[in-house]
Amino acid sequence: MAQATRKKPVAKTADAAVSARIAVQSHFRTLRLGTPFQPRLDALAKTQEWYNWAGYRAPHSLWDEELEYFAIRSQAALFDISPMTKYRIEGPDAEAFLDRVTLRDVTKLRPGRVHYTAWCDDEGFVLDDGTLFRLSPTRFRLCSQERHLPWLLDSAIGFDVIVEEETEAVAGLALQGPTSFAVLRDAGFAGVEKLRVFDLAAFPHDDTSVTISRTGFTGDLGYELFVPADRALSLWDRLVAAGELRGIRAIGYTALNRARLEAGLIVANADFTTAEHAIRADRLRRPDEIGLGFMIEPQKAHFNGRRAILEARAKTKLRHVLVGLEIEGNIPAEHAIVYHKKHLEVGLVSAAMWSPMAKRNIALASLARPYGDTVVEDLWVEIYAMRELQYQKLMKRAKVVARPFIKLDRRTANPPADF
């Protein structure tokens, strides 16, 4: 046969799906998206200090990173959590599915409750941590730092369940601080006083409903609100109007990050590396190695990574431990190396600060066992404090302490106090 003739490869289809796909081509012009609250954030952004949170333009700070922290601890702080990854998981088998893929016992999570959980790959390495909201007997929302759709979908084979990514469709807002309850009550969310820690309920808002949970990332009295993206601005305005007399302020991540550290909470890919991102095999972590061992319930039905996790426990194959440290002095030890007896390198500080609430120099650190586990004496951190183009090298004693670094009664008080 002679050279084959060419068949015309361009097929014209007037498919609606194709048109929809083509309609969103232009995203390349906006590398950092605004969240549904962006108009309000932009109006308040006096510092114009932004960072990239999962492809969104998120504020480091809005007006003053130091004072924004005090808004959390003294008044009520609004923090936009819309960029957080959200999955809707729904169906008759939703409970069984989530019980299978996450560490904690989902059969014990009642509708109207939230729990903090984590999930692992087959080898028991942590893929991510996050919060699981049980919105109804058959409907859940899973919120996390990283993205897991292929893993969730693959794991869902055999379960009658729908997994749908809803990050863009659902706006999220954290309202945290001593006056946060009063703000919600004054905003007219009747019954919000009934919410205990980790409770959630739906409240009417602007012809739709907002899900309010008594949860947060600050260790303080606080709530998280989820609302359809197109009602985000009216929710913001409602809260700000109600909170005006109670000191409500919008804040950026720097302030929130301080509050979470005082609360002893960890951040994925800051305090540990998630399994789907770990290029180096020794960076993988089992739950027991990052302080999440409390989530493991060996008596519950089979869950992902169970065998490997239990085997690691039984054979003492756990190699790391995540601990809270209290460090002498007041110089933050961010990313400092941790030593035993001042010379043997045993770990790394992943987050550190001077805590205004505890009046202590605190840190989270990952140590190589037995250090931090059975050997907790004679630990030191080497702090390189850059001062006017010179490192002041400090070797400071570190003490392993329990987390959280601060415990506020108002976080759990029932009914919540006005402030």
Add this chain to the structure above:
Amino acid sequence: MKAWDAIVIGGGHNGLVNACYLQRAGLDVLVVEKNDWVGGAATSRELTPGFVYSNCSYVCSLFRPEIMRDLELPRFGLQVISYEGGAVFTRDGDYLANYRDHDAHRREFARFSRRDAEAYDRYARDVTRQCRFIQPLLMRTAPDPTSFRPRDLGELLYLGKKFAGLSAEQMALTLRFWTMSISDFLDEYFETDVIKANFALSGIIGTALGPMSPGTAYVLLHHYMGEVDGSVGAWGYARGGMGAVTKALAASFKASGGTIRTGAEVDHVLVNRGKATGVVLAGGEEVYCKLVVSNADVKRTFLKLVEEKELPDVFLRRVKNFKIRGSSGKINIALDSLPEFPALPRDSPVYRGDMHFTDSIERMERAYDDWKAGRWSADPFLDMVIPTTLDPTMAPPGKHFMSCFVQYAPPKVNGLDWTDADRDGFAESVIAQIAEYSPGFRDRIVHMEVRTPREIEAEVGLTEGNIFQGELTFDQLLFNRPVPGYAQYRSPVGGLYMCGSSTHPGGGVMGAPGRNAAAEILRDLAKSTSHMSPAHEVI
């Protein structure tokens, strides 16, 4: 008569790298090049006034930065500029772009599949892990597994240790990666045709295999393990075209005292009592030396330049059976304006990246089917770039040079040599494809150079026009490249070495074969290699 310390046959990038390192070690080195210019397959040529063509290789990533620094190539004009992603056009009037920004990349994939969009991180992690395993091997001589010399044992141990350092899961993945097809590999991560096609293309470029052929997953890895200034996996343009690489090498070589003779084709290597003693040029001139290094591919070197009687029969048979099959062609086009693609917004960064029209693995495989039948692909796979969108030196302002790498093109058409009519038909299949996505494309063409395997072999000397000087399949890699027992740049003829891409670690304008060969030669001469940087650490 003068006897050079070394004669390097062929002034391609590996020959020049080799010559540079030998010259800098104090040897008196002569490079003989059959063309009137140096460069081999890394050339920039002004084939029509005002337009410079990268007329063979066209993008740069694999060239080792250690070599660039050792040989002071920036001082001699080499600059590599990262380009901006790329796209696969789809037949429904859309495209799938690759953006450098991680989140834009994810959103782009999500236009086609939310699942695939979120699968990319795991894919990238797994591929990166494999690259990190292989990268340190590039600048080391592969061990001879049959030898018990301490050095070979040491290298084997190094390999073994690296392998043993992997988890059981990673070990399995590594073995699969080296042997499976890119199509099967991608099926484990993605579900969308165009997304799979987008990645599969790196698994077929330069190889006479289809995306469904075992071994193509490794070819993808080979294309991913380069870097542009530490940005691993990135590809870029050499400013001034790929000839900038060899121009800088030639200048560096001359600056260190080396000699280049162009227009000096080698007819054969002089062998006396099993030892290379010089070369005979096409005109009959004999040039003597203490050792000969061949930058030509292993077939050309041992089937054309060395008399058969000088070679052991097993070696000869293996060289004859070495797979170095012609599979690609190249069309270089001068354009009087930037082509427009109605599917692609005018401000898209894709114009500054690589463009493709094959939107499914199925279509790639069909294109390969034509090759198997001895025809060029009716619906070819193109890797098309317009370097002048980033490099102002290659065409007058507003005008452009376009490079189209084309697959598949068989070494012979229906068993017969390529004719000029075949060549024109091949070109037409390419232009027709582009014109379907870019109306008015033909009218912008000022000049065009069409290179089938026939032209590439005739000019560059690559057997069958194979761009890698031999397939990158597992049976021809590491200690089996080019043939078992001769993976350490030496040959059965004393004093005759190989330094081309036929040797470990293979092709892609990497420079590593030339460098590694120089290290082996200097070792044989008991000379210092302190001027050669070891491979950058992978941490």
